[in-house]
Amino acid sequence: MTKTKKKLETDFVPNEKAAHKSPFKRVVDFFFGGKNSNALSRPLAKWGWLFIGPVTIAFIIGFVWPFIQGIYLSFCKFRIVSDAEFYGFQNYASVFEDASFIHSFWYSALFAIVSLILINVFAFAVAYALTQNIKGSNLFRTVFFMPNLIGGIVLGYIWSMIFDGILSQFGTSILQNSTWGFWGLIILMCWQQIGYMMIIYIAGLNAVPEDMLEAAKIDGATKWQTLWRVTIPNVMPSITICTFLSLTNGFKLFDQNIALTAGQPISIQNGVPIKQTEMLALNIYNTFYGTNTAARGTAQAKAVIFFILVAGLGLAQLAYTRKKEVQQ
């Protein structure tokens, strides 16, 4: 009896030692100590500098520091970073007075919604057709996905050649008419993104339980009814992912925009030149690197607003899919 008690006491010795740890060590333990100490993670924790160190350093250089600095600079007046002076909310106020930003916001929103609808409808139709056991579906899938691997800049130039080739017959150009510019960009995005969304939809369609489809058939459902009542509810997760992806892609579009039209044509509204086909990302870029370097604070404020918009959409998607996952 006493022996066991003694043994227990000796067992507690390391803990007593831990109580006398230096405050520094306690802080280190608080941050770096493993939660589930076991044979694996205790020795592993010592190797932390090697396993997680490089990523942490690169992550701070490549993301954390620029992000914090970016937030700070959005409240400053600056041309280069070192001459930043605190400026309060002035930058944000001037963003909403900037007609070109407002224009590019509505233009991006319109573009994102139109491209969202077209891309998803076509991608779903193609994916549905390809999962019907038809001949050559692998070849079709290969072809439809291919444009995704070509970068935005190259895509933009390919299409600007094609559009100019067609429009030059009518004596005009894609740079002269904002309607052509808008639909040109939509066609380009459809061409690029349909294949990508199609892959996600195919994965979703293949996961629809076979027995459900069979049961629908046995119950005498028509193909159309099966599609609406069985297939689509079952691929809902894919639909959410694709709609959010195409929405954020639409807002974030930059390479294709700069390569195809670069914001042309320019019109003058109330004495302010407005690039008719300029989207949000390009507007921010032009404000940063345009001739007026005094506007960089405004540009950074625009970037923060842009970030809040895109991150809001992204987080909404994350929350939505999480909810779906719980329900399943």
Place this chain on the structure above:
Amino acid sequence: MKKEKKATVTAADATETIGKNETIGKTKESFATESVGAAEVAANVNISEILKDKKVSADKKRKNALSIVLAIICVIYVLPVLAVLINAFKNNTFVKTDTFALPFGEMWAGFSNFIKGMTFGNYPFINSVINSVIITVLSTFLIVLCTSMAAWYIARVNSRFCKLIYYLCVFSMVVPFQMVMFTLSKTANTLKLDTPWTIPIIYLGFGAGLAIFMFVGFVKSIPIEIEEAAAIDGCGSLRTYFTVVFPMLRPTMISVGILEIMWIWNDYLLPYLVLDINKYRTIPIHIQYLKGSYGTVDLGASMALILLSIIPVIIFYLICQKHIIKGVAAGAVKG
């Protein structure tokens, strides 16, 4: 009694499940496994055979029609690439006026467009290709190696610091590049990270989010017992990682690698802002400069360069098609 009922039900099915080969095949199978009387099977097969002949031909026709429609869409889909191909061999003056004509007769330019394009301006195209290859290969290698190690550490040690890094990574996935564009390029210039050999560090930092997210998700799904067994057998942490965990992570590594290659190879803005443009260009920057700075553009020559830049991509795609499609599906569902 029960069996009989089933048989009648399935016979009714056969009439209803008009024309689907597989369904009928399956009902046949289920009959066989349930060992219903042979006569019944024969009768059922007869019925379904007749139905098959009638309805399958209609179904086949429909499917063939669908195939043809898709084939036509496919041809339209390939047309832009074909347009690049034919215009790369066309004399400059005809590219704009006869974009869709085949390059015969006086339009034929041979390989002069390629020669002109390669030596265009003050920066040789081949240097851009080399820079693109260096950046893509180094960055992808660095990202896959470092983030997989970090993800294993995060998933297994799970300290507060790990959680902080993990959530920051998830957060970084929703931050658009324009948000950090200006400050990132300034930071990179201050730290002299503006060469193709050092820019992979920036890519590792900015691209870590998705990679860590995918790797952590995968590591959490593999049983910890395997690694514990290795640790108890006397494997050090490094050895456990490289001999036990690394092989298990391979499928995810391929997915992550493909996604990163697709992103980095085609990325324009990040290298444009970070690299010292007079010394180092990548393929997208080079192509943007063709149009940007030389006044009247030689369209034939730029088409030749565009062709040269998409050929390796298409070859890469055709070789690793399976992995690419799998990787994209995995990345999209998780991201």
